[in-house]
Amino acid sequence: MLRSRTKLIELGKRQLCRSMCKSSELTLVEVDDKTGIATLTMNKPPVNSCNLEFLRALKSAMKEIESNKCSGIILTSSNDKVFSSGLDLNELRQPNPERLATFWKELQEMWVTLYLSNVPTAAAINGHALAVGCVMAAACEYRVMLPDFTIGIHATKFGYVVPPFIVNTYLSVLPHPVVERALLQGKIFSTQEALQINLIDEVVNSKDEALCKCADFIGSFEQTNPVARALTKRQLRAPFAKQLLEDPETELRESLEYINTPLFQESLDQYLLQLKKKNKK
Amino acid sequence: MLRSRTKLIELGKRQLCRSMCKSSELTLVEVDDKTGIATLTMNKPPVNSCNLEFLRALKSAMKEIESNKCSGIILTSSNDKVFSSGLDLNELRQPNPERLATFWKELQEMWVTLYLSNVPTAAAINGHALAVGCVMAAACEYRVMLPDFTIGIHATKFGYVVPPFIVNTYLSVLPHPVVERALLQGKIFSTQEALQINLIDEVVNSKDEALCKCADFIGSFEQTNPVARALTKRQLRAPFAKQLLEDPETELRESLEYINTPLFQESLDQYLLQLKKKNKK
Amino acid sequence: MLRSRTKLIELGKRQLCRSMCKSSELTLVEVDDKTGIATLTMNKPPVNSCNLEFLRALKSAMKEIESNKCSGIILTSSNDKVFSSGLDLNELRQPNPERLATFWKELQEMWVTLYLSNVPTAAAINGHALAVGCVMAAACEYRVMLPDFTIGIHATKFGYVVPPFIVNTYLSVLPHPVVERALLQGKIFSTQEALQINLIDEVVNSKDEALCKCADFIGSFEQTNPVARALTKRQLRAPFAKQLLEDPETELRESLEYINTPLFQESLDQYLLQLKKKNKK
Numbered sequence: 001m002l003r004s005r006t007k008l009i010e011l012g013k014r015q016l017c018r019s020m021c022k023s024s025e026l027t028l029v030e031v032d033d034k035t036g037i038a039t040l041t042m043n044k045p046p047v048n049s050c051n052l053e054f055l056r057a058l059k060s061a062m063k064e065i066e067s068n069k070c071s072g073i074i075l076t077s078s079n080d081k082v083f084s085s086g087l088d089l090n091e092l093r094q095p096n097p098e099r100l101a102t103f104w105k106e107l108q109e110m111w112v113t114l115y116l117s118n119v120p121t122a123a124a125i126n127g128h129a130l131a132v133g134c135v136m137a138a139a140c141e142y143r144v145m146l147p148d149f150t151i152g153i154h155a156t157k158f159g160y161v162v163p164p165f166i167v168n169t170y171l172s173v174l175p176h177p178v179v180e181r182a183l184l185q186g187k188i189f190s191t192q193e194a195l196q197i198n199l200i201d202e203v204v205n206s207k208d209e210a211l212c213k214c215a216d217f218i219g220s221f222e223q224t225n226p227v228a229r230a231l232t233k234r235q236l237r238a239p240f241a242k243q244l245l246e247d248p249e250t251e252l253r254e255s256l257e258y259i260n261t262p263l264f265q266e267s268l269d270q271y272l273l274q275l276k277k278k279n280k281k
Numbered sequence: 282m283l284r285s286r287t288k289l290i291e292l293g294k295r296q297l298c299r300s301m302c303k304s305s306e307l308t309l310v311e312v313d314d315k316t317g318i319a320t321l322t323m324n325k326p327p328v329n330s331c332n333l334e335f336l337r338a339l340k341s342a343m344k345e346i347e348s349n350k351c352s353g354i355i356l357t358s359s360n361d362k363v364f365s366s367g368l369d370l371n372e373l374r375q376p377n378p379e380r381l382a383t384f385w386k387e388l389q390e391m392w393v394t395l396y397l398s399n400v401p402t403a404a405a406i407n408g409h410a411l412a413v414g415c416v417m418a419a420a421c422e423y424r425v426m427l428p429d430f431t432i433g434i435h436a437t438k439f440g441y442v443v444p445p446f447i448v449n450t451y452l453s454v455l456p457h458p459v460v461e462r463a464l465l466q467g468k469i470f471s472t473q474e475a476l477q478i479n480l481i482d483e484v485v486n487s488k489d490e491a492l493c494k495c496a497d498f499i500g501s502f503e504q505t506n507p508v509a510r511a512l513t514k515r516q517l518r519a520p521f522a523k524q525l526l527e528d529p530e531t532e533l534r535e536s537l538e539y540i541n542t543p544l545f546q547e548s549l550d551q552y553l554l555q556l557k558k559k560n561k562k
Numbered sequence: 563m564l565r566s567r568t569k570l571i572e573l574g575k576r577q578l579c580r581s582m583c584k585s586s587e588l589t590l591v592e593v594d595d596k597t598g599i600a601t602l603t604m605n606k607p608p609v610n611s612c613n614l615e616f617l618r619a620l621k622s623a624m625k626e627i628e629s630n631k632c633s634g635i636i637l638t639s640s641n642d643k644v645f646s647s648g649l650d651l652n653e654l655r656q657p658n659p660e661r662l663a664t665f666w667k668e669l670q671e672m673w674v675t676l677y678l679s680n681v682p683t684a685a686a687i688n689g690h691a692l693a694v695g696c697v698m699a700a701a702c703e704y705r706v707m708l709p710d711f712t713i714g715i716h717a718t719k720f721g722y723v724v725p726p727f728i729v730n731t732y733l734s735v736l737p738h739p740v741v742e743r744a745l746l747q748g749k750i751f752s753t754q755e756a757l758q759i760n761l762i763d764e765v766v767n768s769k770d771e772a773l774c775k776c777a778d779f780i781g782s783f784e785q786t787n788p789v790a791r792a793l794t795k796r797q798l799r800a801p802f803a804k805q806l807l808e809d810p811e812t813e814l815r816e817s818l819e820y821i822n823t824p825l826f827q828e829s830l831d832q833y834l835l836q837l838k839k840k841n842k843k
Contacts (some may be wrong), residue, residue, distance in 0.1 A: 159506035224722035
């Protein structure tokens with residue numbers, strides 16, 4: 001506890017790293033001068049929904065952080081209610097073919113960049129983390145979450161069949177039978193439920209505490225060799241990323257095909273209609 | 282609780298669905314008019330042991346239920362002591378080669394039909410579930426069991442080496458180290474032990490309650506898109522069914538070869554002799 | 563308890579099996595005449611660190627035990643503080659190429675022999691089990707450990723990237739996310755922590771009790787067919803040993819390449835320096 005508090009003070013002194021100033025406004029990057037930990041804050045109003053531009057900004061920010069030899073990445077949100085609402089469904093609805101293809105490639109690349117990041121990654125989940133929002137959290141090595149929020153992949157509820165790399169992200173964190181049921185039900189977990197199934201590691205009461213816990217986690221690698229660590233991580237995770245590493249074109253084609261089916265388009269329309277009705281009430 | 286009770290009343294009103302009347306006497310199929318849930322009752326006296334004809338009846342009943350657009354399948358038994366005792370060992374002992382091949386193909390097809398069923402599947406385990414009886418329960422998406430019964434795959438006790446698709450059924454439900462020990466020991470679990478390792482989801486005190494829990498589970502998919510659900514299920518389970526989907530002939534050949542070894546035939550004889558002695562006492 | 567105590571007495575009567583007398587002094591093999599269980603005691607002073615000769619002795623002892631139709635193997639240590647400290651790092655530091663290749667092949671063969679042993683294997687962990695010491699324990703089917711010791715694979719702490727067969731040994735026992743974090747952190751678990759994550763099955767208070775528990779575990783297979791058991795084990799474990807069974811040369815080449823990198827050699831030097839400083843204090 002004392003150690004955490006000391007760290008809290010240190011974190012208060014975080015400064016904007018000069019080399020990071022170029023980061024787009026969609027993402028904010030701060031680097032702690034002492035620890036070398038980069039905090040990557042998602043900052044796309046209103047709810048960090050992932051459109052083409054935001055995915056690109058996220059990927060760039062992560063690549064920049066890695067090339068700057070930071071000691072780790074903490075992923076969090078500037079919105080104190082929503083970590084990320086997932087993909088921007090407008091990108092999927094009646095899509096322009098070219099933009100959709102570019103969009104999906106950015107999703108693939110953002111995911112590979114995060115999932116196989118050379119440095120330790122931790123998610124400070126300070127709001128709801130839905131669909132790809134949950135996937136981003138699950139792609140990190142560690143997760144801490146604030147109470148009274150929700151997290152999960154509810155794709156079957158809007159007629160979406162998640163691609164293998166998303167299944168595999170869940171399988172990196174949860175046992176197979178738990179993944180099966182969660183994906184089939186489109187289950188959204190409360191913070192407490194997420195803790196029970198180990199979808200998250202810990203629950204804390206404030207964003208600052210969450211950032212501290214993430215910093216502690218990244219600090220746990222201090223005595224390890226970073227190259228050996230990165231190679232070991234790649235060895236463990238590469239099998240789950242195999243398709244996207246070796247044949248992203250096939251995954252792209254299959255995903256685009258499915259998104260363009262009338263089945264999905266109609267199901268998506270229905271879902272958006274329901275959401276509208278719900279919001280009006 | 283209240284909700285479950287209301288459902289209990291509804292279930293009391295279940296009627297024999299007309300389209301289902303053709304189901305053989307070895308299996309009984311009832312469909313709830315309101316929920317669309319089909320209850321498939323195994324009804325082969327005395328203990329639902331799977332011979333050629335019973336496997337065929339099970340497969341046909343499942344295919345019929347799926348083609349009738351039911352909302353889910355509950356698998357249960359008309360015997361209030363035994364869910365299923367597994368394969369009819371008479372099919373394996375000094376077998377007629379042709380019948381054995383046909384028998385094994387039916388086992389493969391029944392398993393694929395159940396394991397990859399498009400609709401939600403749930404097992405109301407109202408008695409002992411041994412060997413393939415356990416496999417059928419584990420191939421469902423959800424399991425609820427009555428107390429004071431047993432469940433497990435005890436193949437090593439009669440010299441049998443379970444084929445990969447049976448290993449994989451266990452692996453769909455249990456962690457690898459648990460599967461290894463259970464299969465090597467030929468472990469039969471009590472209801473309580475099965476709950477502890479999550480081989481079953483819940484324990485209830487009556488068959489009616491079990492059917493209600495299964496109906497609740499199937500109802501949990503109400504707000505999901507059934508096609509997306511089915512495709513997601515197939516995506517998760519197909520890797521475990523790969524051999525039977527792509528090359529059932531090889532699995533058939535390997536299984537027949539093993540069944541015909543003197544090692545297995547002698548071990549089976551010994552086991553049946555022991556059973557006889559035990560029953561005489 | 564009573565049963566265990568009776569067994570304790572029986573174990574007290576263990577005699578050196580004549581056929582086993584040839585076992586080298588680096589390993590001691592005793593066979594219980596009644597149960598047929600072989601106790602393989604690692605006996606390389608000071609801390610059972612695995613150099614070429616010791617790996618060879620271990621492999622030979624295991625092969626000898628199997629060919630003598632023993633009913634199972636208990637792996638333990640003659641040192642009451644250390645089960646095994648892992649690989650002898652002198653074999654890896656500025657290595658002679660030929661000796662290193664021979665050494666690594668022996669490691670591969672010892673591992674395959676233990677991991678795929680036809681008979682039940684159990685580890686009585688009566689001291690620290692580090693790196694390959696932990697791997698040997700994890701390659702057994704059952705583990706019981708004494709309190710106040712440590713167990714784990716800390717390879718990332720001396721810049722080592724564990725090869726796939728070592729990752730797979732961990733994955734045979736622990737869930738994927740636990741393996742990832744443990745390997746990346748180079749985590750050494752206390753006895754109590756190891757119990758919590760199921761890296762070990764039980765904690766006992768003396769070596770004798772540990773040997774009894776292991777004997778009980780091996781006895782749990784009494785009613786199974788040993789051939790069916792061995793084939794089932796191979797079926798479950800062979801996928802994890804695939805590379806070493808089918809293409810040990812590639813694994814050898816990759817391992818030797820990594821060991822010879824300046825990255826690893828420097829990291830190892832640093833680590834050994836730290837150890838020296840620590841021991842001087």
